[in-house]
Amino acid sequence: MKPTAADIDAVCNLVNELCGIYLDTSKDYLIEGRLARLLKTHGCKDYVELSRKARLTPALQTDVVNAITTNETLWFRDTTPFEALKNKIFPELIDAKAGSAFPKRFRIWSAACSTGQEAYSLAMAFADTVPNFESWDLEIYGTDISPSAVQHAQQAVYSELELSRGLSQQHRGAYFVHKGNGWGVNDTLKRRCKFEVRNLLKPLTGVGKFDLIFCRNVAIYFTPADRKRLFIGLAETLNRGGWLFSGSGESLADLGPNWAPKQHCRAVCYQPNGCNGVATLLR
Template sequence: MGMNAGSQKIIADLLAARTGQQLTEDRSWRIGTALSGIFRQIGISNVDQLVCLLDQPAYSNLAQQVVEALLNNETYFFRDRAMFDQLSRHVLPQIAKQRKDERTLSILCAGCSTGQEALSLGMMLLEQKTRWAGWKLDITGIDISHEAIATARASTYSQFEIQRGLPVSQMLAHFNETPMGWEANEDLRALMRFRVHNLLDPMSTIRPFDLILCRNVLLYFDSETRQRAFARLMEVLHPDGWIMLGAGETIIGHTDELALVKGGIGLYRPVKSDLADQYEVCVR
């Protein structure tokens, strides 16, 4: 699968322009492998040939196909279980106190991929029936990938996918086996709204989000793009809301509007509210 430096740069520039993600040198080896399905589909054998077709009218959808293939949609149910335990034991009970008068909870999953993270949160809420009885619950999942969002909306998973991170008891409680795979039941699906959206673009929302999960999304952005992403997240976060990043991600050098919650894992709150210092979680 041949590829000269010029072709590699064109593909990298395309990905950056469409998604903000940087295809760094240590990730460039993925190009040929990730695009191999497209090669077979249109009858070519390498990236150089692909680049020649990108601006031809007959291949108007090719650029989007390339971007979709290069996106990393790795996800599974209750990924990084300790982070979900932290939400269940500390963050959600605190939000329940904060919103006890309006009884409305809005959660955003940014970079939701094929939906498992959002559905994991939904299962947690349904399993806390007493706490959330009579509440309006809403979980919004956004992702730049049309294919990933289509899967998330279907909320139907193969045997392999359903077993990744999901105990049998929860699988049987929240999913139904169908000829197409394991489909989330109606109670769980009713909590979800999935839509295609670029995190770097302005986002419309009926009310600010009480909790935003943006885990392992910023890893592939350069510093300037991360600053833009944080600015967008802050636009839709409630002034006393919560943001959870991936355990390996940081706000340092990218935003001064958030502060790390003491004792938390990847957990942040707005600086202006002084809430990060007032509230401490203990996850150990």
């Protein structure tokens, strides 16, 4: 059913309230393509009624978030950030930790992790780089607003098609096992990764501090003010000297003098809490 102007208005406001995603009026095809099914399931005559009902029904809110979010992702997306991790960032951060209170603890946040490929790619990159990986207290925290995406990440079972998008034969052989009709991430990696539903536009409290944050391909959907608030909030959860990666086309240089882009292995990354790569980690 083609949405009217009132329908589009109601859905845009709802989606913005639920997940901060800013849909403009040109997105009527998206509303129709992704929410038409929910009209039928929830017995609503139009999208205005669906939006009204969703405000009163948490289960319907979840259905709307699952349907409207774009969970496109792949293994080792963009490649260059993972090269920068292996060749510069992991070795330097690990050296810097040698004299710290927790020399073998390493925490990474995959913020807006979708179905988990980014988080598990980070775990594989760490395991590939760090000798004696098993002896590290590595924690990868993956969060996403979409409960169905988070459930997929927690299950960690992927189809042949999903595996074919960016995963090398070498990584498949080393970290995946046959499971049902698909491939499961092996326990060595899986137990390092925990996933939770989290809205990045809500206060980023109770997460602790991280050495590295990937927050890619999500803020493009937010208003400029929300985007700014998000990255400044994320920087506050970084250890001093920690690194932050945004998506390949998402420059953060406009956020202020601490956000000078740094280039490593052709990837752009940020160190908003100082250090310039020097080995000083304060905890």
